[in-house]
Amino acid sequence: MLCVEWNQVAEMCLYLDDLEDDSRIICLCSRAFFNDRNLYYLGLKGVDSSKKFLRDFGDYEEAEKDELEELEVSNVSDVAAEEGDVDSEAELMLQMGLPVQFGGSSFEKNFVPLETRAKEHKIRKKKKKKAKCSKDLRESIKEAIDGIDEVCEDHASTSIDQTDMEESPATTGESATDVNLSSQEGWEQYWNQYGQGLLWQGWITKHKEPDIPSDYYNSEPWNCSTTKEEWAVHYNESYWHYYQEFEYWAQQGWTFDGLGDCEGKAAQVGHPAPSVQSTNHTLHMPSTSTESIDCLSDCVTGLKNINLDLKEMERDSKPLSVIYESLPLQNPESLEAHCPCDPGESEPRDVGSADRDASSGHADPSQPVSQLSKNPLLGGQVPINERSDDDDDDEPPECKQAKIKRRYGGISHFKHRTLRYLEKGIKHRSHFLDMHRPVKNVHIFFSEDSEVKPIKSKTVNKVKNFLKGLGDPTGDVLNEKVPLPNVEDSPSSSDSDCVDQSNASESTGPCRPADKKDLSEGNGHPDLNQPPRLQDRITSQPDEGDGSSQSKETNSTLTSNSIWCSDCATSAEQPSDTRQLFSLQIPDYLQVEAEDLDNGSFSKVGDKCKKKKKKQKKKVQSLPPEIAADPHLAKYWAQRYRLFSRFDEGIKLDEEGWFSVTPEKIAEHIAYRVRQCISGAVVVDAFCGVGGNAIQFALAGMHVIAVDIDPVKLDLAYNNALVYGVADRIELICADFMCIARDLKADAVFLSPPWGGPDYVSAETFDIKTMMSPDGFEIFQLSQQITKNIIYFVPRNTDVEQVASLAGPGGQVEIEQNFLNKKLKTMTVYFGDLIRKL
Numbered sequence: 073m074l075c076v077e078w079n080q081v082a083e084m085c086l087y088l089d090d091l092e093d094d095s096r097i098i099c100l101c102s103r104a105f106f107n108d109r110n111l112y113y114l115g116l117k118g119v120d121s122s123k124k125f126l127r128d129f130g131d132y133e134e135a136e137k138d139e140l141e142e143l144e145v146s147n148v149s150d151v152a153a154e155e156g157d158v159d160s161e162a163e164l165m166l167q168m169g170l171p172v173q174f175g176g177s178s179f180e181k182n183f184v185p186l187e188t189r190a191k192e193h194k195i196r197k198k199k200k201k202k203a204k205c206s207k208d209l210r211e212s213i214k215e216a217i218d219g220i221d222e223v224c225e226d227h228a229s230t231s232i233d234q235t236d237m238e239e240s241p242a243t244t245g246e247s248a249t250d251v252n253l254s255s256q257e258g259w260e261q262y263w264n265q266y267g268q269g270l271l272w273q274g275w276i277t278k279h280k281e282p283d284i285p286s287d288y289y290n291s292e293p294w295n296c297s298t299t300k301e302e303w304a305v306h307y308n309e310s311y312w313h314y315y316q317e318f319e320y321w322a323q324q325g326w327t328f329d330g331l332g333d334c335e336g337k338a339a340q341v342g343h344p345a346p347s348v349q350s351t352n353h354t355l356h357m358p359s360t361s362t363e364s365i366d367c368l369s370d371c372v373t374g375l376k377n378i379n380l381d382l383k384e385m386e387r388d389s390k391p392l393s394v395i396y397e398s399l400p401l402q403n404p405e406s407l408e409a410h411c412p413c414d415p416g417e418s419e420p421r422d423v424g425s426a427d428r429d430a431s432s433g434h435a436d437p438s439q440p441v442s443q444l445s446k447n448p449l450l451g452g453q454v455p456i457n458e459r460s461d462d463d464d465d466d467e468p469p470e471c472k473q474a475k476i477k478r479r480y481g482g483i484s485h486f487k488h489r490t491l492r493y494l495e496k497g498i499k500h501r502s503h504f505l506d507m508h509r510p511v512k513n514v515h516i517f518f519s520e521d522s523e524v525k526p527i528k529s530k531t532v533n534k535v536k537n538f539l540k541g542l543g544d545p546t547g548d549v550l551n552e553k554v555p556l557p558n559v560e561d562s563p564s565s566s567d568s569d570c571v572d573q574s575n576a577s578e579s580t581g582p583c584r585p586a587d588k589k590d591l592s593e594g595n596g597h598p599d600l601n602q603p604p605r606l607q608d609r610i611t612s613q614p615d616e617g618d619g620s621s622q623s624k625e626t627n628s629t630l631t632s633n634s635i636w637c638s639d640c641a642t643s644a645e646q647p648s649d650t651r652q653l654f655s656l657q658i659p660d661y662l663q664v665e666a667e668d669l670d671n672g673s674f675s676k677v678g679d680k681c682k683k684k685k686k687k688q689k690k691k692v693q694s695l696p697p698e699i700a701a702d703p704h705l706a707k708y709w710a711q712r713y714r715l716f717s718r719f720d721e722g723i724k725l726d727e728e729g730w731f732s733v734t735p736e737k738i739a740e741h742i743a744y745r746v747r748q749c750i751s752g753a754v755v756v757d758a759f760c761g762v763g764g765n766a767i768q769f770a771l772a773g774m775h776v777i778a779v780d781i782d783p784v785k786l787d788l789a790y791n792n793a794l795v796y797g798v799a800d801r802i803e804l805i806c807a808d809f810m811c812i813a814r815d816l817k818a819d820a821v822f823l824s825p826p827w828g829g830p831d832y833v834s835a836e837t838f839d840i841k842t843m844m845s846p847d848g849f850e851i852f853q854l855s856q857q858i859t860k861n862i863i864y865f866v867p868r869n870t871d872v873e874q875v876a877s878l879a880g881p882g883g884q885v886e887i888e889q890n891f892l893n894k895k896l897k898t899m900t901v902y903f904g905d906l907i908r909k910l
C-alpha cells in the first residue's frame with residue numbers, strides 16, 4: 073500500500089427495483105488517507121512571493137489563512153490524538169450518501185457543516201469576551217432549568233445541552249443562499265412552530281450556572297444591555313443550527329408534519345406537511361408552569377418530528393433497511409407561555425400571536441442574509457455574510473466569489489438501500505477525525521517604528537528580509553515590465569470553446585517553436601536539454617468534419633509528425649514573449665538565513681555555513697506568469713511540491729493545470745491500485761491535463777495513452793513527463809476524447825474530466841450528468857466501450873448514488889474518498905476488476 077491508510081467503510085446495496093439481485097448495485101465505500109505535509113512545507117519556503125502578490129492585490133489574509141491552516145494541522149502530532157482532525161463523521165456519511173446513524177456517534181451533536189466551523193470558532197471566541205449576565209438573571213435561569221429538567225427527564229435524548237448550543241453553526245453566506253433555495257416553506261413552518269421554544273430553552277440552558285438569578289424568567293435578555301448582544305448571537309446561532317438540521321433531514325427525504333400548535337398532534341408518516349396553522353395558544357415564558365415547560369420540551373422534540381415521506385422519496389411501501397422513527401410528542405393540555413424571542417415585544421404576546429414568525433424582528437428566514445445582517449439586533453455582532461474559507465486551499469480561486477449551493481434532484485431513485493458496516497470501530501475512530509476545526513490565528517505584529525521588532529524572530533526575519541530583498545514591488549514588475557496575456561480572460565479549457573482554445577494556443581501552443589523554447593526557459597527551472605520534438609510524440613485526432621466537437625471548433629488538425637492548428641498559425645505572429653516566464657528575486661527562507669549570517673547570528677558556524685549561503689543564494693525563486701497574473705493562484709504555488717514533488721526540476725503548468733492537477737500522492741495511489749488489479753498494461757488517461765495522473769501510471773510501469781483536447785496541456789504534460797523520465801511511456805493524443813473513445817483499446821480508462829469550472833465545490837451535491845462538460849454519463853458510457861475497468865475521478869461532493877448507478881443493475885462499484893492530510897479532497901470511483909474485493 074502506498075497510501076498511509078485505506079479503510080473499507082461500508083457495503084451499500086442499492087436496489088433499482090425490488091429487493092432482487094439483478095436490480096442491485098453493490099457499492100463498496102472506502103477511504104484512502106494520504107499525508108504530504110512535508111511537500112507542503114517545502115512549498116511554503118517560497119511562499120513569500122505569493123504573499124507579496126496577495127498583499128499588493130489585497131488578498132493576503134486569505135492566503136495566510138490557508139497557510140496557517142496547514143501549519144495548524146501540522147502541529148497535530150498524531151492523527152488520532154486529537155478530536156476534530158478529519159471531516160466530521162456525519163459530514164462524511166452524508167457525502168457518501170450513508171445514513172448518519174451508521175457513522176457518527178450523534179448526528180445532533182456532531183453534525184456541523186464544514187463551511188461553518190471556522191465561523192463557529194470566531195463566535196465562540198467573541199462570546200467568551202462578552203460580559204456575563206447579572207447575578208439576578210442567573211438565579212432566575214437556574215430555577216427555570218430546574219423546572220425544565222424535571223419535565224424533560226423523558227426527553228433526554230432530544231434536549232439541547234450547552235454543547236449543542238455552543239456548537240451550533242453561525243451564519244454564513246452559504247447558509248443565506250440556502251434559505252432561498254431550500255424547502256423554505258417547511259422550514260418557516262417549523263421555525264414558526266418551534267423557534268420560540270428552542271430559542272428560549274437554548275438560552276436558559278446556556279446559563280445553567282450556579283448563580284442564576286431568580287427573576288430571570290421575567291427578564292428580557294434582548295432588552296438588557298448586558299445580554300442584548302449575547303442574545304443576538306444566540307438567536308443567530310440557534311436559527312442557523314436548527315436550519316441546518318432541518319435542511320439535513322429534509323434532504324434525507326424527511327418531511328415535517330407541522331403540528332400547528334403545541335398540543336402535539338402526533339406526526340404522521342407519509343402525509344405532506346400541512347400549511348402553517350394558526351395557533352390558539354402562545355408560549356408564555358414568564359410562566360414556570362409545567363405546561364409551558366412541557367411545551368418547550370415538545371418544541372425541542374420537534375426536530376425529531378420529521379417523517380420520512382415515502383411517497384415523496386419515490387420509495388414504495390417496502391421498508392428501507394434503515395428505519396427512522398419519529399418520536400412521540402408530549403401533549404400538553406394548555407400552553408400559556410410567552411417566549412420573548414422577539415425583541416420588539418417586551419410584553420407577553422396575545423393568544424394567537426404565536427403564529428407570527430418566531431424570527432420576526434430577528435432574522436426573517438426568507439430574507440437573504442445580506443438583509444439579515446442589517447438587522448439592528450444582530451448589530452453587526454455576527455458578520456453573517458462572511459463565509460468560512462477553511463477548506464479552500466485547493467479550490468479554484470473563483471469559488472470565493474459566488475458560492476451557490478445547488479440542490480440536486482438527481483437520479484437517486486433507488487427503491488431500497490441496505491448497508492453493512494465493514495469495519496469495527498470506524499465510528500469511534502472517526503470521532504477523532506475532524507480537520508475542519510478552525511485555525512488558530514497567528515498574527516505577526518509590527519511596531520510602528522521603522523525597525524521591525526520580531527515577535528517570532530524567524531518569521532519576522534523572513535518578512536523583513538523579503539521586504540528588503542524586493543526593492544521593486546512585484547506588482548510593479550507585473551504591471552510595467554511584463555506583457556502578460558490576460559489570463560483571466562482566458563477561460564480554462566474545461567469550458568473550452570474555440571476562443572478558449574485559440575487563446576491557449578496563442579500562449580503556449582506546441583505548434584510554435586518559440587513557445588517550446590519558452591517552456592524550457594525561465595522560471596528558474598533547468599533547461600530540459602532540448603527534449604525530443606513534442607510534435608513527434610503527439611498524435612492527432614482525425615477531423616471528423618461533423619462540426620460538433622470541441623476539437624472541430626478549435627480547428628486542430630494534427631498529424632503524427634506535425635501539429636497544425638489554424639489558431640496557432642495566427643498566433644504565431646504574436647510576440648513570442650507573451651508566455652515568457654520571468655524571474656523575481658524573491659528571497660526564500662534560505663535567504664533569510666543568509667541575512668542572519670550577515671548579521672553575525674551564524675558567526676560560529678564558519679565555512680560550512682558560508683558554503684550553504686553561497687549555495688542558497690543561487691537558488692532564486694520565480695513565479696510563473698500564470699501565477700503572477702492571478703493572485704488567487706498564488707496559494708497553488710505554495711503547494712507546488714504537493715502537486716509534483718519534482719517541481720523544481722522543470723515542471724510547468726498553466727492556470728487550469730494549477731487547480732485541477734491531481735496531487736501526486738493521490739495520483740500515485742490510483743496508479744498503484746490500477747497496477748495491482750489489472751493484468752494488462754495499457755491505460756487511457758482520457759483527460760490527461762498537465763499529466764499528473766499519466767506520469768504516475770507510467771511510473772507504475774504502464775503504457776499510457778494520454779488524451780487531451782487542449783494542445784497546451786499536452787505540451788505541458790510532455791514536458792512534465794520528461795521531468796519524471798517517463799515520456800517514452802506516454803503516448804499523447806490531441807483530441808476530443810468523446811470523438812476518439814471508440815477507436816481506443818486499453819486495459820483501463822482513467823477519467824478525470826473538468827468538473828464544470830470552479831464552482832464544483834459550491835454545489836451541495838455535485839451532479840456528474842449536468843454539472844460536468846462533457847456529460848459525465850456520456851463519458852462513462854463511451855469508456856465502457858473500451859473496457860469495464862474504469863477509474864472515475866470525481867469531486868468530493870459527488871452524488872454517491874448517482875455515480876454508483878453507473879455500474880448498472882447487477883453491477884458493482886467502489887467509491888473511495890481521498891483524504892489529503894485529513895481533509896477530504898476528492899473521490900475516486902472504481903469499476904470492473906479495479907474494485908478491491910472484500
Ligand SMILES: C[S@@+](CC[C@H](N)C(=O)[O-])C[C@H]1O[C@@H](n2cnc3c(N)ncnc32)[C@H](O)[C@@H]1O
Nearest residue numbers: 732733734759761762763764765781808809824
Ligand atoms: C481536470 S483536467 C485533468 C487533470 C489531470 N488529471 C492531471 O492530473 O493533470 C481535465 C482536462 O480535460 C481536458 N479536456 C476537456 N474536455 C476534453 C475532451 N472533450 N476531450 C479530452 N480532453 C478534454 C482539459 O483540457 C483538461 O486539461
Ligand SMILES: C[n+]1cn([C@@H]2O[C@H](CO)[C@@H](O)[C@H]2O)c2nc(N)[nH]c(=O)c21
Nearest residue numbers: 466467731732733734735824825826827
Ligand atoms: C477543479 N478541479 C479540481 N480538481 C482536483 O480536485 C482537487 C481538490 O480541488 C484538486 O487538488 C484537483 O486534484 C479537479 N479534478 C478534475 N478532474 N477536474 C477538475 O475540474 C478539478
